[in-house]
Amino acid sequence: MRNKVVMRLIGARIGANVLLLLAISLLVFLGTELLPGNVAEIVLGQGATLEAVAGLSAAMHLNQPAALRYLIWLGGLVSGNLGQSLVNGDSVAALIASRLPNSLLLAGLTALVSVPAALALGITAAIWRGTLYDRVVSVVTIASVSVPEFLVATLAVLIFAVRLHWLPALAYFDGTDSLSGLIRVFALPVATLSFAIVAQMARMTRAALVNTLESSYVEMAVLKGTPPARVVLWHALPNAVGPIANAIALSLSFLLGGIIIVETIFDYPGLARLMVDAVSTRDMPLIQACAMLFCTFYLLLVLFADIAAILSNPRLRLR
Amino acid sequence: MNEAAPATHRRVRLGVHLSLAGLFGTIVVGGWILVALAAPALAQHGEAQIVSGTVFGPMSRRFPLGTDYLGRDVLSLILYGARYTIGLALAATALAALCGITLGTLAAASGGAFDGVLSRSMDTLISLPGLMFALVMVAALGASVPVLVGTAAVIYTPGAFRIARSVAVDINAMEFVLVARARGEKTHTIMIEEILPNMVLPVLTDFGLRFVFIVLLLSSLSFLGLGIQPPAADWGSLVRENIQGLGYGAPAVIMPAVAIATLTIGVNLMIDGFGGRRRRLFADER
Amino acid sequence: MNAEAAVQVADLRVTAPGLTGGQVMVVDAVSFAIGRGEVAALIGESGSGKTTIALSLMGYARGGCRISAATLRVGGTDVLGLSRRALARFRGRHVCYIAQSAAAAFNPARRIMAQVIEGALIHGLMKREAAEAKAITLFRALQLPEPERIGSRFPHQVSGGQLQRLLAAMALITDPELLILDEPTTALDVTTQIEVLRAFKRVVRERRVTALYVSHDLAVVAQIADHIIVLRNGRMQEEAATARLLAAPAHEYTASLLAAAEPALRAAPAQTARPLLEIAGIVAGYGRPGNSGLPPVPVLHGIDLAIRPGSAFGVVGESGCGKSTLARVVAGLLPPARGMIRLEGETLAGAAASRTREQLRRIQIVFQMPDTALNPARTVARIIARPLVFYHGLSGAAARQRSAELLELVHLPPSLVARYPGELSGGQKQRVNLARALAAEPSLVLCDEVTSALDTVVGAAILDLLTELREKLGLSYLFISHDLATVRALCDEVMVLYAGRSVERGSRDTLLRRPLHPYSDLLLSSVPELRPGWLETAPSAPAGIGRVVGMLDGCPFFPRCGARISDLCAQEKPPLRHLAKGAEIACHRTEEQLLSLQPDTGAAKLLPLATASTS
Numbered sequence A: 001m002r003n004k005v006v007m008r009l010i011g012a013r014i015g016a017n018v019l020l021l022l023a024i025s026l027l028v029f030l031g032t033e034l035l036p037g038n039v040a041e042i043v044l045g046q047g048a049t050l051e052a053v054a055g056l057s058a059a060m061h062l063n064q065p066a067a068l069r070y071l072i073w074l075g076g077l078v079s080g081n082l083g084q085s086l087v088n089g090d091s092v093a094a095l096i097a098s099r100l101p102n103s104l105l106l107a108g109l110t111a112l113v114s115v116p117a118a119l120a121l122g123i124t125a126a127i128w129r130g131t132l133y134d135r136v137v138s139v140v141t142i143a144s145v146s147v148p149e150f151l152v153a154t155l156a157v158l159i160f161a162v163r164l165h166w167l168p169a170l171a172y173f174d175g176t177d178s179l180s181g182l183i184r185v186f187a188l189p190v191a192t193l194s195f196a197i198v199a200q201m202a203r204m205t206r207a208a209l210v211n212t213l214e215s216s217y218v219e220m221a222v223l224k225g226t227p228p229a230r231v232v233l234w235h236a237l238p239n240a241v242g243p244i245a246n247a248i249a250l251s252l253s254f255l256l257g258g259i260i261i262v263e264t265i266f267d268y269p270g271l272a273r274l275m276v277d278a279v280s281t282r283d284m285p286l287i288q289a290c291a292m293l294f295c296t297f298y299l300l301l302v303l304f305a306d307i308a309a310i311l312s313n314p315r316l317r318l319r
Numbered sequence B: 001m002n003e004a005a006p007a008t009h010r011r012v013r014l015g016v017h018l019s020l021a022g023l024f025g026t027i028v029v030g031g032w033i034l035v036a037l038a039a040p041a042l043a044q045h046g047e048a049q050i051v052s053g054t055v056f057g058p059m060s061r062r063f064p065l066g067t068d069y070l071g072r073d074v075l076s077l078i079l080y081g082a083r084y085t086i087g088l089a090l091a092a093t094a095l096a097a098l099c100g101i102t103l104g105t106l107a108a109a110s111g112g113a114f115d116g117v118l119s120r121s122m123d124t125l126i127s128l129p130g131l132m133f134a135l136v137m138v139a140a141l142g143a144s145v146p147v148l149v150g151t152a153a154v155i156y157t158p159g160a161f162r163i164a165r166s167v168a169v170d171i172n173a174m175e176f177v178l179v180a181r182a183r184g185e186k187t188h189t190i191m192i193e194e195i196l197p198n199m200v201l202p203v204l205t206d207f208g209l210r211f212v213f214i215v216l217l218l219s220s221l222s223f224l225g226l227g228i229q230p231p232a233a234d235w236g237s238l239v240r241e242n243i244q245g246l247g248y249g250a251p252a253v254i255m256p257a258v259a260i261a262t263l264t265i266g267v268n269l270m271i272d273g274f275g276g277r278r279r280r281l282f283a284d285e286r
Numbered sequence C: 001m002n003a004e005a006a007v008q009v010a011d012l013r014v015t016a017p018g019l020t021g022g023q024v025m026v027v028d029a030v031s032f033a034i035g036r037g038e039v040a041a042l043i044g045e046s047g048s049g050k051t052t053i054a055l056s057l058m059g060y061a062r063g064g065c066r067i068s069a070a071t072l073r074v075g076g077t078d079v080l081g082l083s084r085r086a087l088a089r090f091r092g093r094h095v096c097y098i099a100q101s102a103a104a105a106f107n108p109a110r111r112i113m114a115q116v117i118e119g120a121l122i123h124g125l126m127k128r129e130a131a132e133a134k135a136i137t138l139f140r141a142l143q144l145p146e147p148e149r150i151g152s153r154f155p156h157q158v159s160g161g162q163l164q165r166l167l168a169a170m171a172l173i174t175d176p177e178l179l180i181l182d183e184p185t186t187a188l189d190v191t192t193q194i195e196v197l198r199a200f201k202r203v204v205r206e207r208r209v210t211a212l213y214v215s216h217d218l219a220v221v222a223q224i225a226d227h228i229i230v231l232r233n234g235r236m237q238e239e240a241a242t243a244r245l246l247a248a249p250a251h252e253y254t255a256s257l258l259a260a261a262e263p264a265l266r267a268a269p270a271q272t273a274r275p276l277l278e279i280a281g282i283v284a285g286y287g288r289p290g291n292s293g294l295p296p297v298p299v300l301h302g303i304d305l306a307i308r309p310g311s312a313f314g315v316v317g318e319s320g321c322g323k324s325t326l327a328r329v330v331a332g333l334l335p336p337a338r339g340m341i342r343l344e345g346e347t348l349a350g351a352a353a354s355r356t357r358e359q360l361r362r363i364q365i366v367f368q369m370p371d372t373a374l375n376p377a378r379t380v381a382r383i384i385a386r387p388l389v390f391y392h393g394l395s396g397a398a399a400r401q402r403s404a405e406l407l408e409l410v411h412l413p414p415s416l417v418a419r420y421p422g423e424l425s426g427g428q429k430q431r432v433n434l435a436r437a438l439a440a441e442p443s444l445v446l447c448d449e450v451t452s453a454l455d456t457v458v459g460a461a462i463l464d465l466l467t468e469l470r471e472k473l474g475l476s477y478l479f480i481s482h483d484l485a486t487v488r489a490l491c492d493e494v495m496v497l498y499a500g501r502s503v504e505r506g507s508r509d510t511l512l513r514r515p516l517h518p519y520s521d522l523l524l525s526s527v528p529e530l531r532p533g534w535l536e537t538a539p540s541a542p543a544g545i546g547r548v549v550g551m552l553d554g555c556p557f558f559p560r561c562g563a564r565i566s567d568l569c570a571q572e573k574p575p576l577r578h579l580a581k582g583a584e585i586a587c588h589r590t591e592e593q594l595l596s597l598q599p600d601t602g603a604a605k606l607l608p609l610a611t612a613s614t615s
């Protein structure tokens, strides 16, 4: 009975996210529909003959009504048939497959570094709130979230690669490196990406905790003689799981913005750079596919956060 | 009568109650806005004027922030760039805030299906990762100023909507709004008379935050070469144009980025400085 | 001062940071002592410093406050001399605290048992098993249901009254030298309060606990305290043994508190004319109506009433029974699903938006919370001027003139017009609230708990004002309150609401005469009296039998009714009965049966119910 309630809630969340994804796909599709001119002309270049344009248009279903093209495109997305790049005719799926693992590796490493660091910062700041430590953390994190990633990246390159020659300025990763080589390659990109995310996440974690620390049951715990660390960890933390999970998800979605910049600066062969390049060349099928991938990733994160919030709430778990 | 009134001193409405950091932030932000307004008067050299034979020159008396990849004065470029960076971001923020607040308050005041549909659509928009959405828009429509401002505004409207709506929903549930409703007031009167005046502080705070996000977004686009197009150059474009100078440690790369950081940090400190007063809004001030 | 006293306080002062930077004295030169095994009470209005004093006995000061004292000793410990660490060891072991709202004081994410025994474990007093065993003993002593199992629940799974008792168990687990009870029953309904109070008194007496009981309610304190300390604005007014203080208050302020505790009946002009407001068969609730047109959360199930011009109609019932909902329906804020509303014979539309301006003008509403009922961003002048413009087209000098008259009408100085609501006291806000309603020149004012958020003395002044305005302006009131005494003080006619149904309706005098509807009877006999020893003679409600499955059409009061007839009451809608005393009740019991179940002593105060006659 009780688990049914939770399952229903989670099911509803999943359903809502699927609907949301559909809505987004419509937006992405419409976005590319705004493109002026005939795609076939763009693909074939200026010198193309009328017949060639007509032939390609038919092949790309460009003569069909938009609604039908949307359905065809959506069907392709689901079945993994993402079409072909307008620029070089390569299969979009293959292009993405060659880049996706690199981006996942970068994002995964960043999450691995930043989540524990941020939680530690946020929780300690909440425990020692009002102290000098807390104020320093607060100012530093404010500063870090307001700094553009490319400033962090350029400064990092300037200091560690150009001046100190400790680390390479570019992040080429061919998979055969040793562990130390791996660390050298990823140190700068991961540090840059983590910089803003850690700050963001730490601030939100602290805010969520401080919020619960203001409740009566925390005052009650203090009046029972509970030591401060136990007050935060045993009393406040379980009630802040929902907001903290949410903070983590939101911050990790910041990764999406950061990764675009970082892959460009460090010339990292990831999905984000593929997309930036596609935007410069207006390679629409590729842009669409990348956009859908990023959105899916984002929605998954938010979904996990929602589920964590549901599972951590005894009011929902047990009626 | 035996009802004691609380201390009779008047509270300073919307008064300045800034912390030191907040004061600092306000000064920095104010300074940048002045710079943006008076750039032509302040800059020693023209925007496109090549004034030195040395490219990526270091800081010197003549060129306080060095020279760029063409031998132009970086300080002058930054002063001019302030107009684009601040101007575009302000325009986009104002647009986003206007749409967000109007729709949010309207949704809260009318409720029902209107609120439902609007909230759902905004939820969809908010779940688009910002920079990526901007990339798609720029790819489709090109990087003109209206497209950039419009895109940034669209990306940040849902956030403004959410904040405005949630604040308005809280106020809307208050008894003084019920009294107005029971009096027979029209929805728009309730919005203007009862709800909006109580939203000023949270909405201003949100405006500042949104401005920071938009500055960062537009700079990132420029940095990728997909933002404002040459010859116009905001701070993000300056970083991009001079990225080759990184190897030489040229100030031309670092300084524009630092300018962005001072602006955004300044705004954030400013908000934080009087953010504490927000909570006071409905508190009994005894 | 008594050397053996468990608590000794001399010259206690607490300062708080003021808005303008200076220090504000919150508690000033307070001295008292509590002997071992004694119960002392701190009594005073909100803001008088009760909780601050109580917390300072634990060496705890809220946000930025500072404590100083010549002596502050609890059980031989000098509290102010303790280091932070020593304080943590002291709190929860030597002094324990029971907070006002148990619902907020329990951590929603942890099981009750873990929280109850936490103090004993932290202070290393017992092993877990021993602590749990002791907790269960305490649960039993506090008369909690299922003492062995209740600890394994989460806080949201038990009722408010039970949580309050669990909080007491949490405080008693370490056998503290001092127990502080801070308004422990204020958040409860009267019928629940009496049970909790009884449980508290029993454990306190049995275990010879030294206690400090903080309350604003003299009648409650009279039942449990040995001596009473009266506070006002952070200063002690009077300290005396309970019986003496009640019989012969030495201080004028104490006397005014005593007077306000049992509000005098206000005269009611009896008029017989056709009703001003008539409502019939109102069904209303929240949520989007389903296919049947009925809301998914029905709150009111068929309410009828009629209010004569110039009279006050009272609605009384426990929290959540639908009182405010009724006011909303009449005001047009919540269109009813069924039923009709008629103002002087004219049928009103359900929604305010579809009523005419004239209809709207004649019904005005005044809400409970003075803090949220006035727009904090507008001055008093503007708040009062709005209805003047809206209904009467007054503006400029004419509006200012009228505003001044209205302020005078509610006894406020004209200088107040320039203030913002944040700069007014609770009582002043409520007067502005009334002035705004009067600006419309209404015939009917809906008063939703207008005195509940105010201190007793201030509330009594508002009741006087309402009475005066009614005589002067010929107003009618729909007066809503959870407090029977308040309703009876002001109203000519009273309706008792239970779970969205009217269970009894009659003139206020009929509420003093038996037989009563079983719920009215419980409500009436649960209101604490100033007389010490009342608690012992007050009736007890039968233990609730919990949720009754399949009970759809029966009497809503069935699970708690001492007079229930097992199957009949659960399954069939109780019929309306006209009683000889002139009231109307909804009950299966006949007048004779009820009379024999509620032996009438002829006194104003009524006697316990006989035991339930059910299987």
Ligand SMILES: Nc1ncnc2c1ncn2[C@@H]1O[C@H](COP(=O)(O)OP(=O)(O)OP(=O)(O)O)[C@@H](O)[C@H]1O
Pocket: C286, C287, C297, C299, C317, C318, C319, C320, C321, C322, C323, C324, C325, C326, C482
């Ligand atoms: N906006 C709402 N949406 C859904 N349910 C509501 C809403 N407002 C009130 N209720 C529910 O309707 C019932 C009656 O509420 P109402 O406010 O009328 O009670 P009340 O008798 O005034 O209580 P109190 O004495 O606490 O003010 C309660 O169960 C409450 O939870």
Ligand code: SF4
Pocket: C517, C518, C519, C555, C556, C557, C558, C561, C562, C563, C564, C565, C569, C574, C586, C587, C588, C589
């Ligand atoms: S109808 Fe039955 S249950 Fe209801 S009040 Fe009367 S006797 Fe009690």
Ligand SMILES: [Mg+2]
Pocket: C323, C324, C325, C448, C449
């Ligand atoms: Mg109510």
